[in-house]
Amino acid sequence: MELLYKSTRDADKTVTASQAILKGLASDGGLFVPVEIPKLDVDLDELKEMSYQETAYQVMKRFLTDFTEEELRHCINSAYDEKFDTTEIAPLVEVNDGVFHLELFHGATIAFKDMALSILPHLMTTAAKKNHADHEIVILTATSGDTGKAAMAGFADVPGTKIIVFYPKNGVSRVQELQMVTQKGVNTAVVAIHGNFDNAQSGVKKMFEDQALAAELAKAGYQFSSANSINIGRLVPQVVYYVYAYAKLLQKGEIAKGEEINVTVPTGNFGNILAAYYAKQMGLPIAKLICASNENKVLFDFFETGVYDKNRDFVLTSSPSMDILISSNLERLIYQVAGQDAQKDCELMKALNTEGKYEITGEMKAGLKDFVGGYATEEQTSQAIHDTYQRNGYVMDTHTAVASYVSEQYRKETGDAKKMVVASTASPYKFARSVMTSIDSKYEGMDDFALIEELKKVSGVEIPNAVKEIMDAKVLHNRECDVDQMEQTVKAILKVEA
Numbered sequence: 001m002e003l004l005y006k007s008t009r010d011a012d013k014t015v016t017a018s019q020a021i022l023k024g025l026a027s028d029g030g031l032f033v034p035v036e037i038p039k040l041d042v043d044l045d046e047l048k049e050m051s052y053q054e055t056a057y058q059v060m061k062r063f064l065t066d067f068t069e070e071e072l073r074h075c076i077n078s079a080y081d082e083k084f085d086t087t088e089i090a091p092l093v094e095v096n097d098g099v100f101h102l103e104l105f106h107g108a109t110i111a112f113k114d115m116a117l118s119i120l121p122h123l124m125t126t127a128a129k130k131n132h133a134d135h136e137i138v139i140l141t142a143t144s145g146d147t148g149k150a151a152m153a154g155f156a157d158v159p160g161t162k163i164i165v166f167y168p169k170n171g172v173s174r175v176q177e178l179q180m181v182t183q184k185g186v187n188t189a190v191v192a193i194h195g196n197f198d199n200a201q202s203g204v205k206k207m208f209e210d211q212a213l214a215a216e217l218a219k220a221g222y223q224f225s226s227a228n229s230i231n232i233g234r235l236v237p238q239v240v241y242y243v244y245a246y247a248k249l250l251q252k253g254e255i256a257k258g259e260e261i262n263v264t265v266p267t268g269n270f271g272n273i274l275a276a277y278y279a280k281q282m283g284l285p286i287a288k289l290i291c292a293s294n295e296n297k298v299l300f301d302f303f304e305t306g307v308y309d310k311n312r313d314f315v316l317t318s319s320p321s322m323d324i325l326i327s328s329n330l331e332r333l334i335y336q337v338a339g340q341d342a343q344k345d346c347e348l349m350k351a352l353n354t355e356g357k358y359e360i361t362g363e364m365k366a367g368l369k370d371f372v373g374g375y376a377t378e379e380q381t382s383q384a385i386h387d388t389y390q391r392n393g394y395v396m397d398t399h400t401a402v403a404s405y406v407s408e409q410y411r412k413e414t415g416d417a418k419k420m421v422v423a424s425t426a427s428p429y430k431f432a433r434s435v436m437t438s439i440d441s442k443y444e445g446m447d448d449f450a451l452i453e454e455l456k457k458v459s460g461v462e463i464p465n466a467v468k469e470i471m472d473a474k475v476l477h478n479r480e481c482d483v484d485q486m487e488q489t490v491k492a493i494l495k496v497e498a
């Protein structure tokens, strides 16, 4: 049976999975969602014996029904290979009693973005072939630090594609920036914008919605798509690792078949936690979805009050990939709890656009009962890194630390002792400065590369290739632009006449 997709802002039109992936964002500005979440009708006893790749096939084939088995297996096998530094792909590590970190950072760019972005280029080129797309695909991407590198690593030199990445000039870590500006590949472009992530994402979304621009580009032989988690092709591969984690807990005898677990996710654009929600809706026994924010706690406030309000100061934190005030994927959840009411969704998103806030109804709020919001201050985040290291020598990154703090807090406050899976979203090497100075203030005066060597000593974990690579790589990109020049910059890169 074919599963179709709809825009959150249009009740009538449907598209296939491959069309949704190819387009990225719907032309009405809405996000594509499956008309229903498929059921995971595979026995858990079978799942627990499966490799990551086989689990991926079982989950993804239920969402991407217009891909053939051969196409999908080819995409999966091309993505989850030696680019990952472990055959487990996403190892599960018990860090605290009953608390398991799902390490999603073993891919090429050492952040969880690799889980989806190592497969997205394959899904995209397959989708282009299936739909006889004759234009070159231009991937426009806004990044808070990790998506940009992971997307470029995936799309570099992929025939028929170009990729342009926008990142906030002073809003990413040193390692993140170096990873991006040293990116090779003739089809890659990197632009630092004089603004924050929300500016970058809004600018990109605006270009997607601009029909005149689309026509102009089409004449030059281009069409836009997205590597951000607004693309459903990013979300579906992220459902996989929650199923895999559950199956691994079962295999290790940590839970009984059907026993519920909780999940804590460090959240920015709401993509990763939405994938966990989809896993739950597929039938995976997840009880609570705990949404962990840093000091940009717009989501915490939303789950408390039902009011989403981005009118507040944007805080630069030690977890920059979560420095976001407009969490795009929340729109998919809003649409769901509004009873798939595109009209209602449009109203709320319009309010967000014009007033910077909206309030959901009591009935909609009742639909959010599986979610719990929490947040960690900078100090609590730092303390969590310090204490976990002191307790058992395990070094975690700042984003994971936000989730770890919120997860502990939740367990303490509620007494809910269900097994917990914490999504561990980046290698500590990516944020060496914040991590090392949390462990001990004596590291404060050292430069970034010295800190990387120290991190190796304290963690006993080998320096990942992704970090070694940038140590002496040449800077290949130095473009910058103001927020209101993003469209001109894209045209200049594509050599399209203004």
Ligand SMILES: *Cc1c(COP(=O)(O)O)cnc(C)c1O
Residues within 6 Å of the ligand: 111, 112, 113, 146, 147, 229, 266, 267, 268, 269, 270, 271, 272, 273, 321, 322, 399, 400, 425, 426
């Ligand atoms: C992107 C990112 C997040 C936030 O994930 P969302 O899907 O945007 O909520 C958290 N941690 C790290 C390290 C990231 O790169």
